[in-house]
Amino acid sequence: MKILVAFKRVIDPDARIKLTADRSGVDTDSxxxxxxxxxxxxxxxxxxxxxxxxxxxxxxxxxxxxxxxTIRAGLALGAERAIRVEIEDTVLDSDLAARVFAAVYKEExxxxxxxxxxxxxxxxxxxxxxxxxxLGLPQACFASEVVIDDDGEVATVTREVDGGLETIxxxxxxxxxxxxxxxxxxxxxLPDIMKAGRKTIDVMxxxxxxxEDTALKIELVSLEEPSARQAGVKVGSIDELVxxxxxxxxxx
Amino acid sequence: MSVTKLLLxxxxxxxxxxxxxxxxxxxxxxxxxxxxxxxxxxxxxGKAAAAGLLGIGFDESVGGSGGGSLHLVVSIxxxxxxxxxxxxxxxxxxxxxxxxxVQSKDSFLTDTFVRPTLAGETIACLAxxxxxxxxxxxxxxxxxxxxxxxxxxxxxxxxxxxxxxxxADVITTLCRTGDDPHGGLTFFVLTPDMNGVSxxxxxxxxxxxxxxxxxxxxxxxxxxxxxxxxxxxSGFVTLMRNFQTERLALAAYGVATAELALEESLRYVxxxxxxxxxxxxxxxxxxxxxxxxxxxxxAKCMTYQVAAAMDAGKYQGRDKALASAAAxxxxxxxxxxxxxxxxxxNDARIDGVRPPQPATAPRSPRATPTPNLGLVKEVSMAKNxxxxxxxxxxxxxxxxxxxxxxxxxxxxxxxxxxARLLPIGGGTQEVxxxxxxxxxxx
Ligand SMILES: Cc1cc2nc3c(=O)[nH]c(=O)nc-3n(C[C@H](O)[C@H](O)[C@H](O)COP(=O)(O)OP(=O)(O)OC[C@H]3O[C@@H](n4cnc5c(N)ncnc54)[C@H](O)[C@@H]3O)c2cc1C
Ligand SMILES: Cc1cc2nc3c(=O)[nH]c(=O)nc-3n(C[C@H](O)[C@H](O)[C@H](O)COP(=O)(O)OP(=O)(O)OC[C@H]3O[C@@H](n4cnc5c(N)ncnc54)[C@H](O)[C@@H]3O)c2cc1C
Numbered sequence: 001m002k003i004l005v006a007f008k009r010v011i012d013p014d015a016r017i018k019l020t021a022d023r024s025g026v027d028t029d030s031x032x033x034x035x036x037x038x039x040x041x042x043x044x045x046x047x048x049x050x051x052x053x054x055x056x057x058x059x060x061x062x063x064x065x066x067x068x069x070t071i072r073a074g075l076a077l078g079a080e081r082a083i084r085v086e087i088e089d090t091v092l093d094s095d096l097a098a099r100v101f102a103a104v105y106k107e108e109x110x111x112x113x114x115x116x117x118x119x120x121x122x123x124x125x126x127x128x129x130x131x132x133x134x135l136g137l138p139q140a141c142f143a144s145e146v147v148i149d150d151d152g153e154v155a156t157v158t159r160e161v162d163g164g165l166e167t168i169x170x171x172x173x174x175x176x177x178x179x180x181x182x183x184x185x186x187x188x189x190l191p192d193i194m195k196a197g198r199k200t201i202d203v204m205x206x207x208x209x210x211x212e213d214t215a216l217k218i219e220l221v222s223l224e225e226p227s228a229r230q231a232g233v234k235v236g237s238i239d240e241l242v243x244x245x246x247x248x249x250x251x252x
Numbered sequence: 253m254s255v256t257k258l259l260l261x262x263x264x265x266x267x268x269x270x271x272x273x274x275x276x277x278x279x280x281x282x283x284x285x286x287x288x289x290x291x292x293x294x295x296x297x298g299k300a301a302a303a304g305l306l307g308i309g310f311d312e313s314v315g316g317s318g319g320g321s322l323h324l325v326v327s328i329x330x331x332x333x334x335x336x337x338x339x340x341x342x343x344x345x346x347x348x349x350x351x352x353x354v355q356s357k358d359s360f361l362t363d364t365f366v367r368p369t370l371a372g373e374t375i376a377c378l379a380x381x382x383x384x385x386x387x388x389x390x391x392x393x394x395x396x397x398x399x400x401x402x403x404x405x406x407x408x409x410x411x412x413x414x415x416x417x418x419x420a421d422v423i424t425t426l427c428r429t430g431d432d433p434h435g436g437l438t439f440f441v442l443t444p445d446m447n448g449v450s451x452x453x454x455x456x457x458x459x460x461x462x463x464x465x466x467x468x469x470x471x472x473x474x475x476x477x478x479x480x481x482x483x484x485x486s487g488f489v490t491l492m493r494n495f496q497t498e499r500l501a502l503a504a505y506g507v508a509t510a511e512l513a514l515e516e517s518l519r520y521v522x523x524x525x526x527x528x529x530x531x532x533x534x535x536x537x538x539x540x541x542x543x544x545x546x547x548x549x550x551a552k553c554m555t556y557q558v559a560a561a562m563d564a565g566k567y568q569g570r571d572k573a574l575a576s577a578a579a580x581x582x583x584x585x586x587x588x589x590x591x592x593x594x595x596x597x598n599d600a601r602i603d604g605v606r607p608p609q610p611a612t613a614p615r616s617p618r619a620t621p622t623p624n625l626g627l628v629k630e631v632s633m634a635k636n637x638x639x640x641x642x643x644x645x646x647x648x649x650x651x652x653x654x655x656x657x658x659x660x661x662x663x664x665x666x667x668x669x670x671a672r673l674l675p676i677g678g679g680t681q682e683v684x685x686x687x688x689x690x691x692x693x694x
Contacts, residue, residue, distance in 0.1 A: 034269075069262055069265075072262055072266070073266055073269075076266055187270050187273070187274060187302075187303035187304055187305075188266060188267075188270050188304070189270075189303075189304025189317055190263070190267055190304055190307075190308055190317035190318055190319045190323060191304075191312060191317055191318050192304075193262075193263045193266045193267055193270075194263055194318065194319075196262075196266075197262065197263065
């Protein structure tokens with residue numbers, strides 16, 4: 001069984017970020033990066049499935065050479081190799097990323113293509129769905145449990161939906177996107193970290209993948225910093241709190 | 253951003269993040285409770301082992317995770333993000349308890365004690381200090397006498413201030429097997445199930461509160477010869493080597509402690525207002541923080557540099573250097589164990605009071621057998637410097653927190669208590685200075 005995992009680099013959510021002077025993006029001069037947490041859940045699930053079904057886990061990411069560090073972190077967790085599609089961060093939106101991933105899928109022909117349900121930087125929640133659409137594959141988004149049958153042909157996925165949990169069965173190959181509650185990602189151990197340095201990251205570009213439509217479907221107009229948080233108030237009693245919630249905040 | 257980043261490769265960066273993640277998930281939420289309880293759950297050893305954190309710096313052939321001194325340093329920094337030195341040092345007592353066993357290359361000791369401890373199944377400690385002697389290691393009086401009839405050793409004595417000692421399964425104990433102050437010392441592995449081994453006290457402390465600290469008593473304990481670590485008389489040299497790692501680690505605790513206190517202070521001064529503005533706006537506050545940050549950076553540079561230098565000469569290289577020094581230096585095979593080098597004599601937690609000996613002094617059996625460890629001076633300097641920085645930065649951090657800095661609920665309060673041990677444990681500030689002075693030819 002072969003499992004492809006989309007693995008995105010994002011700015012460390014704990015880092016304090018600033019916008020560039022022209023507000024076209026985030027000032028990346030001194031920010032720290034890490035892997036998108038949902039992608040880490042996707043990778044963990046892929047690794048567990050691969051361990052049970054004797055499979056191979058391959059990472060795929062799109063970006064410049066500076067994302068290799070994040071990719072190596074994923075290799076240190078146990079993925080066997082990685083594919084990086086050379087592209088500038090600034091000319092990438094969910095749709096182009098999805099076209100890239102769909103093209104990589106065709107090269108690799110995995111049984112499962114795992115994604116995080118969304119990336120915590122742009123919060124678009126689109127990539128997995130678009131890839132499934134472009135490839136005509138069954139999809140299960142927001143997975144909180146994934147079970148693969150013994151023959152490796154059917155995935156039974158529990159999804160977190162508004163009303164509760166929904167369980168669906170997919171015929172593989174399929175696209176699955178991971179929710180945080182799917183699992184707890186493992187720790188990378190030092191020997192594996194050392195080994196990760198020697199694993200291959202194959203680099204491809206858009207030409208290699210024959211991607212014709214490279215147009216961005218989203219135009220970034222401008223970025224604003226959130227307004228500073230207003231000072232709170234202390235209430236004297238529960239009655240006062242209820243009163244304020246009712247009459248001032250109109251939340252009740 | 254610190255220039256020390258330049259010394260790190262991807263493996264250090266990743267490892268540090270892993271340790272930090274473990275500390276935030278598994279230590280930080282419980283740190284206060286464990287500090288108050290004076291101990292942390294035994295299961296944490298298993299969890300840390302499963303996350304690959306216990307074996308750093310230990311060869312994979314003995315069940316470790318590999319890596320070098322700089323990996324150890326960053327892993328300590330990562331673990332300290334849990335906010336409890338006690339937990340960090342408690343988890344790491346194996347870092348001083350196991351190396352003597354590993355050095356002996358004794359497969360029985362490795363399989364019986366090293367592997368299970370690195371797997372988080374058993375706890376190891378190092379027992380050197382005694383009620384009657386600390387700095388002066390050659391004053392160790394716990395005696396191991398061979399019973400010629402059985403080949404066993406009978407151990408009598410007591411050990412004091414032993415980290416993880418109340419529940420250690422592996423007690424790496426320095427004993428006296430002969431009269432020579434240095435050449436008469438030998439390590440043995442004692443276990444708590446042996447008749448006559450008892451924890452006489454669990455000690456209450458100023459800091460490092462989440463780690464248990466014990467007084468141990470040994471009353472006619474029968475120890476099989478298989479539990480002897482290396483040859484009789486090899487204890488002192490083994491201990492000297494062990495001190496190098498222990499002191500580097502203590503420097504790392506110092507750096508981590510100071511850095512945490514600095515960060516807490518930077519946050520607090522922005523939030524806290526007096527006289528109508530954040531206290532960060534006062535020039536004295538800014539200058540104090542500038543000094544604190546400068547000290548942290550300096551201590552970090554020194555510690556990282558020394559660790560990187562240790563790694564450059566090894567990993568096995570340090571032992572190879574030792575062996576070749578011994579080959580060229582030592583007149584007899586017996587001396588190669590000690591690899592005598594008079595110019596570096598009198599390392600100490602130990603024998604700071606011994607007169608220095610000329611480099612060409614003939615070696616008598618009674619000469620102090622101090623190995624050529626390399627970097628002894630630098631490690632001692634880093635330990636002292638980082639320890640002093642930790643104490644002084646924590647003092648200033650408490651000051652900046654005003655009354656809050658004196659409250660148990662603030663991290664800087666805990667750090668300031670934890671920091672105080674750093675110039676004492678693993679060789680006092682004065683003993684470090686003795687070593688440095690000797691290396692300066694004084
Ligand atoms: C929390 C804690 C944990 C510890 N964990 C362990 C452990 O796990 N295993 C272990 O074996 N030990 C442990 N120790 C013991 C520790 O290593 C010793 O406390 C330390 O080495 C100092 O020894 P001492 O306490 O006997 O002080 P002493 O040796 O009695 O020193 C008292 C004072 O005299 C000074 N002094 C001594 N000799 C000289 C000299 N030649 N020149 C100038 N000044 C000198 C010292 O610097 C010090 O200021 C621990 C201690 C503490 C507090
Ligand atoms: C155990 C204990 C007992 C106490 N008992 C009492 C009591 O009985 N009654 C009582 O009323 N209070 C009491 N206090 C409070 C104590 O007096 C205050 O903690 C102290 O005055 C400092 O005030 P603060 O804690 O608000 O610190 P802050 O005023 O917030 O000071 C924080 C830091 O900012 C610095 N700072 C503030 N202003 C300036 C400035 N203009 N320029 C430069 N630096 C500045 C301070 O020096 C300090 O380093 C007690 C405190 C403790 C810890």
